[in-house]
Amino acid sequence: SQKIEQNSEALNIQEGKTATLTCNYTNYSPAYLQWYRQDPGRGPVFLLLIRENEKEKRKERLKVTFDTTLKQSLFHITASQPADSATYLCALDFSGYSTLTFGKGTMLLVSP
Amino acid sequence: NAGVTQTPKFRILKIGQSMTLQCTQDMNHNYMYWYRQDPGMGLKLIYYSVGAGITDKGEVPNGYNVSRSTTEDFPLRLELAAPSQTSVYFCASSYPGTSNTEAFFGQGTRLTVV
Numbered sequence: 001s002q003k004i005e006q007n008s009e010a011l012n013i014q015e016g017k018t019a020t021l022t023c024n025y026t027n028y029s030p031a032y033l034q035w036y037r038q039d040p041g042r043g044p045v046f047l048l049l050i051r052e053n054e055k056e057k058r059k060e061r062l063k064v065t066f067d068t069t070l071k072q073s074l075f076h077i078t079a080s081q082p083a084d085s086a087t088y089l090c091a092l093d094f095s096g097y098s099t100l101t102f103g104k105g106t107m108l109l110v111s112p
Numbered sequence: 113n114a115g116v117t118q119t120p121k122f123r124i125l126k127i128g129q130s131m132t133l134q135c136t137q138d139m140n141h142n143y144m145y146w147y148r149q150d151p152g153m154g155l156k157l158i159y160y161s162v163g164a165g166i167t168d169k170g171e172v173p174n175g176y177n178v179s180r181s182t183t184e185d186f187p188l189r190l191e192l193a194a195p196s197q198t199s200v201y202f203c204a205s206s207y208p209g210t211s212n213t214e215a216f217f218g219q220g221t222r223l224t225v226v
């Protein structure tokens with residue numbers, strides 16, 4: 001079955017630094033990969049989508065890379081702020097029917 | 113726009129009771145989904161629907177039923193609640209074919225079965 005692995009340990013960084021989160025997956029590469037943010041007690045919120053033919057995507061302070069050879073995506077938040085503290089989820093559509101498989105998420109804690 | 117609305121937000125059920133989790137969206141999305149999220153775990157797909165009258169099983173469908181009579185509504189039914197169904201349930205919708213294919217999630221229903 002398809003697996004998605006994200007760092008289970010929380011990532012603690014200082015304000016202003018760049019946070020880098022990793023998403024690894026097994027088996028065949030999907031057509032696209034998505035990143036979501038989830039705050040405690042809330043539903044996930046979409047951040048970015050990157051397609052298999054795109055190496056990098058940016059949106060404001062966010063950057064996502066997608067390496068289909070390594071089967072890995074990296075999610076970067078530059079100039080991090082305490083408000084960026086949340087759990088970040090990686091999601092892929094292995095089915096081809098727009099049904100997402102989610103990783104367990106990585107909690108990011110940005111301290112002032 | 114309200115987006116995806118789930119009710120109730122919280123519910124405590126006794127073992128063997130039944131209930132329906134309601135989900136409605138006002139974005140005219142044809143795809144709708146139900147996920148459950150257990151502590152420290154990723155979201156797992158229970159059921160999904162690609163349009164009114166069409167539903168299909170996801171990864172963890174046992175103990176649940178769904179129906180999709182309209183584009184807007186996608187209720188999830190628990191017939192005989194079991195402690196293993198204690199979880200947070202999220203409904204989502206999307207419109208595949210657009211450039212982003214992002215999923216929009218509701219705020220979740222926290223269900224406890226005792």
